[in-house]
Amino acid sequence: MTSPSPNSNNDTEGEVRRQLTALLTAVREMNPHGTKPIPTNPSHFNLLARPLRSTTACRICNLPGHNSDSVDRSPMCRSAILSLIDFWEDMVEHIRYLYANSERFKTAVNASTATYEMRLDSSAKIGGAMEEVVVHSLTRNYLKWQSHSAGIRPKAVRILMAGDCGRYERVTMTLNDFLLDGKTRESFRLLEFGVDGCLANWLLVSQLFEESISEEKVHAE
Numbered sequence: 673m674t675s676p677s678p679n680s681n682n683d684t685e686g687e688v689r690r691q692l693t694a695l696l697t698a699v700r701e702m703n704p705h706g707t708k709p710i711p712t713n714p715s716h717f718n719l720l721a722r723p724l725r726s727t728t729a730c731r732i733c734n735l736p737g738h739n740s741d742s743v744d745r746s747p748m749c750r751s752a753i754l755s756l757i758d759f760w761e762d763m764v765e766h767i768r769y770l771y772a773n774s775e776r777f778k779t780a781v782n783a784s785t786a787t788y789e790m791r792l793d794s795s796a797k798i799g800g801a802m803e804e805v806v807v808h809s810l811t812r813n814y815l816k817w818q819s820h821s822a823g824i825r826p827k828a829v830r831i832l833m834a835g836d837c838g839r840y841e842r843v844t845m846t847l848n849d850f851l852l853d854g855k856t857r858e859s860f861r862l863l864e865f866g867v868d869g870c871l872a873n874w875l876l877v878s879q880l881f882e883e884s885i886s887e888e889k890v891h892a893e
């Protein structure tokens with residue numbers, strides 16, 4: 673067995689730093705001081721990074737930066753939804769690399785527990801090691817996206833095209849595994865029962881909700 677040369681160790685360390693910096697940049701945009709203006713044609717842009725104000729959101733898709741007046745003529749809604757899918761696909765690449773190459777990041781992911789509360793802008797943030805803060809902030813924002821997607825599901829299935837739904841499904845399957853403690857297994861079970869992929873993922877949010885209710889019951893008893 674050959675051990676890695678010092679150079680390849682340095683390469684990995686450098687790449688871990690670069691990947692972690694990319695996630696940190698995304699997380700920084702999730703706090704009010706780090707927000708960037710919303711581009712006219714959002715692409716790979718996290719439209720849910722900042723707190724959502726219903727007054728400035730599109731009344732069809734509830735995302736900021738544009739306004740559509742009909743669910744059947746809403747290319748801007750589709751662009752906005754796709755921008756979020758692009759953004760999270762980018763996050764998956766960073767998360768996947770760091771999980772495989774950074775013990776600290778992997779530990780932070782494995783120790784993180786998602787709760788239904790975390791979907792809210794007002795939910796508590798945590799302090800701690802950089803990796804823990806990054807994983808916690810990403811999980812909060814991921815749940816916010818899932819919760820938003822659940823809220824617009826009936827419209828989204830009309831706005832999106834068939835291939836879009838497949839991308840949404842793949843990226844959420846992967847992120848459920850990393851950030852929601854393997855909840856993908858549950859959506860696979862739903863797929864076996866013939867529930868369509870998009871719906872299976874949308875149901876995960878209600879599953880977290882039910883878990884939080886039963887937790888409350890346990891604490892109350």
Ligand SMILES: [Zn+2]
Pocket residue numbers: 730731732733734735738739740746748749750752
């Ligand atoms: Zn819209």
